[in-house]
Amino acid sequence: MCGIVGYVGKEQAAPILLDGLQRLEYRGYDSAGVAVFGPAGLQVKKSKGRLQVLKDLTHDGADLPGNLGIGHTRWATHGEPNDVNAHPQVSRSGRIAVVHNGIIENFSELKGQLLHKGYQFKSETDTEVVAQLLDYYFSQCGDMVEAVRRMLNAVEGAYALGIVSADAPDRLIAARKDAPLLLGYGEGESFIASDVTAIIRHTRDISYMEDGEMAVLTRDGITVYNEQGQPVTKKHHHVDWDIGAAEKGGYAHFMLKEIFEQPRAIREATAARLQGGRVILQDLTMTEEEIRNIGRIIIIACGSSYHVGMVGKYNLERMLRRSVEVVLASEFRYSDPIVKRGDLVIAISQSGETLDTMAALREAKKRGARILSIVNVVGSSIARESDDVLYTWAGPEIAVATTKAYSTQMAVLNMLGLYFADILGTIDRQTYSEMVRDMQRVPEYIEKILESAESIHDIAREICKSEDVFFIGRNLDYALSLEGSLKLKEISYIHSEAYASGELKHGTISLIVDGTLVIALGTYGPLFDKALSNVVEVQARGAKVLALTTQTHAEEMGRHVPMVMTIPDIHEMLLPQLGVVPLQLLAYYIALERGCDIDKPRNLAKSVTVE
Known part of the structure; x- marks a missing residue:
């Protein structure tokens, strides 16, 4: 869900981190932050809200000199979205910064142990426990890599971690368990990221971290260790898609x-x-x-x-x-x-x-x-x-x-x-x-x-003010209606439900009143007559019906329904592959008419990597 990017190399880190975070915005987030080590030491800047707030705060990274850093877009799980709970989280010494995707399941127990040792906490996050644990273990052993190993042995749960420290100014440390994290290899520079889109502008040479692995990154290369602390050789992958594939293209x-x-x-x-x-x-x-x-x-x-x-x-x-x-x-x-x-x-x-x-x-x-x-x-x-x-x-x-x-x-x-x-x-x-x-x-x-997208836009304009929508269908149309309903609700925030048409009489039809929008799917030929019967049934209760059917049945459906979307005829088992497209367009245009943030709907993330 959250996004991670890290850099060590010859270039100024902050602009690279911010660019990477911008390419991870699609994953969903409610705050963002960066930590950079440079001439002024370890500097951390973070803020609630969109990444643009952070970019303005740092003048697009220009205010943060240094060639080593980590960045993060956070989706709140422990603690409300605010500046304090945003990542990176910092140790009490101010010398260690951590970004984290996942959940530390035993954070409450570990926090209690650290409080007993005199540590104080500023945030409500489980991630701050990692930063404070690292501070404690480093004070015991004086070696950051060893401190990370001890911390990993202490925590339970899922994590992708990026760690920088003023006491290890030439290296970035990463670790992974049950949360995605990849390594990027460049000329005189190294990267970590939760998604390749964050670093594709800089390198196409990547490897994927496995559960239990820890990586130490410097500008000269990357060393990866397994759970036993033994160096391992990573298989490299070449990313062959063009960067334009991850941009809007007009x-x-x-x-x-x-x-x-x-x-x-x-x-x-x-x-x-x-x-x-x-x-x-x-x-x-x-x-x-x-x-x-x-x-x-x-x-x-x-x-x-x-x-x-x-x-x-x-x-x-x-x-x-x-x-x-x-x-x-x-x-x-x-x-x-x-x-x-x-x-x-x-x-x-x-x-x-x-x-x-x-x-x-x-x-x-x-x-x-x-x-x-x-x-x-x-x-x-x-x-x-x-x-x-x-x-x-x-x-x-x-x-x-x-x-x-x-x-x-x-x-x-x-x-x-x-x-x-x-x-x-x-x-x-x-x-x-x-x-x-x-x-x-x-x-x-x-x-x-x-090619008929604009006609679907016209339908969307007519029905976009609906607040309750019911999708109905039978057999493959029912399976397709589940996706149509999800698309509508997740980007337009309209309450939407999908039902098997045969279940209408078993309770659902009590929800149909005058003006209720029903999107009736009738593409599956063997059951078209039954689909049409269900259309007549909900219309008798006052429903406003939008139908989706094939060209073969469009005329007959049109005799009963004023709004009909059609798809070409194809083998019955392939109908959902066509039918989903007008439903996607319908959801998109309804959300557009309602002024919603279509690519980044509220409370949602692209890749769900926590429970």
Whole structure:
């Protein structure tokens, strides 16, 4: 959730740190700060609010000379968002500064021990405990690296840490456990960051820290140690996407840019995997025998990735004739799940660092399941801990509200289903061929939908003042409605709920009164008549209805509903890949009309790396 960047080298650190923090704004935050060591010693500047406040305070970093520093954007977990609780947190000596992502679970116990030793605390944060512990251990041993080792042995929980000290003026120290942190290698300079976007302007040579590792960075290089204190050799990765991919490129918001990037992103995800009328997954290591021996399939994910899993349940069960269960990762890890050897667990995550999904993955692996992950970020934690990984190749996604990550995850999951079904012999050749053909048409059809963006904007203007919205749908339309509802609520702050249409009579319809906005999904052809019946049903209670359907059914739907959005006809199992696009556009334009901060919605973060 929070963002970390650190630098040691030949250049002035503060402008580099501020630039990196600006590129991490999309992750969500409520305060920001930097600590720089220079001629004036260790200087710390931090402030509540947007990064611009900090930039103004430091004249874009010019007021902070020095070639070593750390920066942070904080999302409040311990203590309210204010200047005191903002990171970096500083030791009582004023000589050690710490930035931290994650949660120190035993901070209360450690704080009590330090209070007993005479330490006083200024903030409400768990992170200040780290700074004060370092102060204490350094006073005992006189070596900062050893002090960090002792501190790491004392703390429990999740952390990505960046540490600078006036007593180690040539080095930056980093440590990681259950929170993402990467290392960047430059000429005469070294970096740490919680996301590669923070440092891509300066280096494309990176490595990912593993749990339990500590790194010591100087301008001459980086040394990484494992939990036993032994040096380890890190595998380097080259970042090959262009920096322009992480910039707006003329669009008003990253979200709009990423909606329009979906045709390209899906082509990237599918082109090499759809060849000669077949699905080819060369990056999958599972043998045909292992695929035939799959027992249950369990999909674990959070948020929009969970909604991808809901679509996947319908499609995979239809294609594979295997039981598929979709479980929220945050619930899976605490439910004493029934998982056994032979089960396949599919973990879906855009960042590959989602803490709940990572914990669920580990629980499933411990119980004997095979793990296959679908992620976007190459080398991410979930990818590294999986038996197999299928990358979505969507490129960087900056807006908090996911769009192209959702679409590419769905594309990959559909290809996986076809690949398995072909081996299992559970799909006929005609259906297989039609699916492959139509998968290749998805980007073109999305481009056609995007051409109607302005007409969706017109609808948004008409309904943007609604305060309660209900999405209804059946089968795949129900699974899609979950994502449509989430998109609307997370960026427009409108109360929105998604319901299976068949549940209306079981209580939900009591909420429908005159003027209530209902967004009715009727794209799934086999159940169109029932979807239309539900439209008539809510209209009889006074609902104002906006419908989404296919071109084939547009005329019939239009006889009953004044507002209709349409998508091209395509194979039934691929309809959600098209249907999500007008729902994304609708949410975007409604939020735009309501004056919301679309790329950085309140209280939300891009990558959820804490519970």
